[in-house]
Amino acid sequence: MSSKVSRRRFIYATAGIAAAAAAGYAAYIYLGTTQKKEAVKIGVLADFSGPIAVLGEALKIGVEVAKEELEKKGGILGRPIELIYGDDKNQATEGVNAMTRLVNEGVVAAVGGLSTIVVLPVQEVVADNKLPFLSTYVSSYSLVDNVEKNYNRYKYYFHTGIGTTPHYSELVVEALKFIREKTSWNNVSILTSDQLYAKQITEGIKRINSELKEPFKIVYESIFPIGTKDFSVELSKAASAATQMLMFNNHIVAENVTILKQWSTLKPPYIIGFGDWVGSDTDYPKWTEGACHSEILVGDYNYNSNMTRKTPEVRDAILSKAGGRLPRGSFEGYDTFMVLAAAIEKAGSTKAEDIVKALEGIQVEGALGTYRYNQRHDVVREPPNFYPFVNQWQLAAYGYKDRLETVSPDRFKTAELILPSWIKL
DSSP, X not given: OOOOOOHHHHHHHHXXXXXXXXXXXXXXXXXXXXXXXXXXXEEEEEOSSSTTHXXXXXXXXXXXXXXXXXXXXXXXXXXXXXXXXXXXTTOHHHHHHHHHHXXXXXXXXEEEOOOHHHHHHHHHHHHHHTOOEEESSOOOTHHHHHHHHOHHHHTTEEEOSSOOHHHHHHHHHHHHHHHHHHHOOOEEEEEEESSHHHHHHHHHHHHHHHTSSSOOEEEEEEEEOTTOOOOHHHHHHHHHTTOSEEEEEBOOHHHHHHHHHHHHHHOOSSEEESSBTTTTSTTHHHHTTXXXXXXXXXXXXXXXXXXXXXXXXXXXXXXXXXXXXXXXXXXXXXXXXXXXXXXXXXXXXXXXXXXXXXXXXXXXXXXXXXXXXXXXXXEEEETTTTOOEEEEEEOGGGTSOSEEEEEEOGGGOOSOOOOOTTOOO
């Protein structure tokens, strides 16, 4: 048999190979297109346009830093991440509507939640739709009480970012003790926002104080409504009552700025702070025009302290994304998102029941500590969720380093306590 191939047969064979190759390539393109991995949709609920939008902005920055870090490593379950935002405007109805929209958008879980007035009704939406939800910046113990009382309904809720109101109350009392040790002061006044969480904190402080061997003397109290623009009367009454330490229990930025400016102008004979939950933002001296000098902030950390091995890299990433700022709440946003991502990876699934089970057994190192949950789905963190930090703004205009310093505990101490120039011991 001849081994020669006719020209016609060669052309036919070549054409066949080309056709087969083309068909194979087309199949490859088709399969590559149809098998493209679907994004994991995560909801982010926060106040992005209301009175505490500065916290919503901070949360968003932290979440986006976490998302970018995860996607550099392949995303979640090897899939890209899609963030879907819901603006609750710090209103209950808006929060319910926003979370409902997130559910309808197909999110597999959500993070966020800045106010109890929003998250309590949102917790019902979460329960109705069996959606894992990790709250990031809300403190009322009513939320974890619900989990304990009716686990099967509320098991989808996890309190993650910061401590509940009993933790806050304990911290404030510890801070007052620290100031008393340094100054021998004992007279305390308390101005409380009419928000549920703030009232619960004040109730807790008074209860703890009543049980102390040497209780503080509460010389003046007042509850003010959201939107208050003039605190001069309260400040003057506190001064007339011989106040030495004034706790301002609030997390609305505008009100914090207002009272600090008025305090700095009036120069009453007492220090202020203790319950200002947004005052650690690095732009706070600018917002208050320097009136935050010597303000006492009670918190579970100082952004300038390295809580874990991850703190420095997360700090650098947030500084980069926020244009040199370290917004209050950004670290919490980062950590909360990373805890959720780790749980989904551990579950190997985006099914709600699998995520809940994974969260209940999770242990994740974040920027602020290592996270896990107790039976009430309240976060337990090491260092402790509420390490008794006492921080203080010490500004360059007054001869200091122009930054938030930690004055207690000794483990994280960066400076000594200072007093306003018009107060002498």
